[in-house]
Amino acid sequence: MTIKKIRSVGIIGGGPSGAISLDSLIKESTFDKIVLFERKDNFGGTWRADEPKQDIKVKPGSTPQEVDPPIPLPQEFENADEELKVEIAERVPRWDESPATYRSLRTNVPERIMTFSDDKKFPWLDQPNQDELTTRESVEKYIINYIERLSTNPSSNVEIFKNTHVERILKKGEQWEVVIRSEVGNLDIWKKLFFDSIIIATGHYNVPQIPNVEGINEFILSGRGQVLHSKGLIVNSKFQNKKVIVIGSRSSASDTVRELKTFTNDIIWSVKDTSTTFFAGHKLSRTPETLRKPPISKYVVQDDTTTVFFEDGSSAKNPDYVIYATGYFFSYPFLQDYNSNLTPQGKIIKGLYQHTFYIKDPSLSFVGTPIDGMSFRVFEIQAILVARYLAGKIKLPSVQEQEQWHKERLEKYGISRLFHTTGQDPALIYIDNLIKLGGGYDSINGTGKPFPKFSELDLEIYEANKKQLTERWSLT
DSSP states (O other): OOOOOOOEEEEEOOSHHHHHHHHHHHHHOOOSEEEEEOSSSSOOGGGOOOOOSSOOOOOTTOOHHHHSOOOOOOGGGTTOSSOEEEEOSSOOOOSOOOOSOOTTOBOSSOHHHHSBTTBOOOSOOSSTTTOSOOBHHHHHHHHHHHHHHHHTOTTSOEEEEOSEEEEEEEEETTEEEEEEEEEETTEEEEEEEEESEEEEOOOSOSEEOOOOOBTHHHHHHHTSSEEEESTTOOOSGGGTTOOEEEEOSSHHHHHHHHHHTTTOSOEEEEOOOGGGSTTTTOOOOOOTTEEEEOOEEEEEEETTEEEEEETTSOEEEOOSEEEEOOOEEOOOGGGTTTOTTSSGGGTOOTTEETTTEETTOTTEEESSOOBSSOTHHHHHHHHHHHHHHHTTSOOOOOHHHHHHHHHHHHHHHOSSGGGGBOOHHHHHHHHHHHHHHTTOSSOBTTBSOOOOOOOHHHHHHHHHHHHHHHHHHHTO
16 A cells, blocks of 8 residues: 655654654655644653642543543634634633643653663663663653754754644645644634644543543532542642542552552552453552452442442442542544544544554554553654655555454454553564564665664563563552
């Protein structure tokens, strides 16, 4: 499957996926225009070290469209060719867009594997004598430095838009129309730009989800306890000696439990079947400080008592806080008009081949989709593959073959986050498949980035880190 000549590419997102996509496109030396859009005032994406203004509360059972709806375009702008300035009487903020990172977060992949292959050092390691991990601030600085170095390269046709919201992307003929909005004082400034190809690099740790468990809304309305999401959670003295239930089976839940222990030991950790979670194969301890329970089946509010029932029939009474570390929706409101069913239930991106190419039109691609892999290094493999394809150097399999890959994965994992989860060991297989698809490790025709190779030392450190992670989460 081939693609027409691509001259212009728009990248949505200034986090790690956007950074490596930008670098990979520049090094192909074939594109006339490369534009990166970032909605905030600087780069970093998920790794932004912004401090949340308040704990995030999300209505249980909300859909991605309810939590993060698209902003309608001004009617007079639909057929306009030039920019439009609209005066805003009162600016209504969108829901809290605090980053998914929290104050105590440290990386869980060693520096030499997590970083990009051409820049293998974070600005600093916070515990260099102990491990190769670091803080969110160091990762944020790494991404900022990486993009700024690329954007100041005088030989590249690169343009960066900060403080710019992408509000709609539509295919118009042979090109993609990108509608952007910037906020200047009390003005919204709307513009349209056109590209031959679009790379979505916005990540998937933005729009939080909380399941609609029986009785949870009655518990919230009773005012006897609070239901929060772990995104941007502020853990401080308000949790002192409080009864807290934490729900979740991945690293954010583990970190939340660990951080809460500074203030309280009255913690219940609700974890689903570990055979299908991050903890698969891990031996989870049951220490007195962290009582493990299965998922919550229902909340019952009666008189002055709230009883939380678990799936094994056990219960807990009168929790002060229930914290859901239950992950995030895939959400792309700017693509709603292009495909309203792109992200069924917010759990998968429907119609992607190898978690990367949109099968119906591979001039639309996604970088940063895989979950629980080797983070930045997997994104780098994706970005190089996309750049080679857009440069016309490689071909994709037939549509039928791509659809078969998607069908088989859907049959195996269903509409769940597991669909895009590569995991740590399977990530090596996934990487190998992408490199083969991309024509092998070396650059093609003397231009472009080579695919990074993993040395024996890389793999040794990788294996040692897996063991450390197992021990870390087993002791929580």
